[in-house]
Amino acid sequence: MIETLTLTAEAAVRLLREGQISGAELFAAYLEAIGARDGELHCYLHLCDDPGGEGIPIAVKDVIGTRGIPTTAGSRILEGYVPVYDATVVTRLKAHGLRILGKTAWLLLTGHGLSPD
Numbered sequence: 001m002i003e004t005l006t007l008t009a010e011a012a013v014r015l016l017r018e019g020q021i022s023g024a025e026l027f028a029a030y031l032e033a034i035g036a037r038d039g040e041l042h043c044y045l046h047l048c049d050d051p052g053g054e055g056i057p058i059a060v061k062d063v064i065g066t067r068g069i070p071t072t073a074g075s076r077i078l079e080g081y082v083p084v085y086d087a088t089v090v091t092r093l094k095a096h097g098l099r100i101l102g103k104t105a106w107l108l109l110t111g112h113g114l115s116p117d
Contacts, residue, residue, distance in 0.1 A: 002029035012056050023054035023099070030057045030101055046070050047102040055097030062103040066090050074106045 002021060015021045021029075027050045038044050045062050048069060060066060063073045065083040067090075072078040090100065 002026065004030050004033040009056055016054050016056075023052070024050060027057050027099060027101065034102070043104050044102045045072065045074075045105050048100050051099050053097065053099055055099045057101035058093060058098045059101045059104045060090060060093075062106045064090060064103075066100060066103065069100065069103060071103065 002015075002025065012026060016023060016026065031047060034044055034047065044059070046069060062071060065071055065085065065087040067083055067086045069082065071081055071083050086094070093100070
């Protein structure tokens with residue numbers, strides 16, 4: 001089993017390059033770790049299917065537009081909104097081989113107050 005809690009991005013790249021793990025195994029390990037911990041932590045609003053490839057999985061905040069992935073900015077007003085394009089940062093992440101793992105929670109519309117959710 002891959003210990004994702006202590007695995008650095010640099011170490012993950014090395015494991016992939018040396019063929020010690022596949023991209024699918026790494027992605028699955030992160031999904032497994034999230035499944036084991038997120039019930040308590042409530043960090044993820046949406047998890048993605050493995051898009052394939054050998055890049056490092058990465059989570060993005062729910063305020064960043066991601067084509068085809070629900071993006072709510074922590075607001076019920078945007079519930080069901082699915083962008084038709086990627087934000088520039090996501091385009092760049094993908095261009096460098098990173099794979100979107102999921103969307104992480106954020107306070108309502110990136111405000112500083114508490115979300116009613």
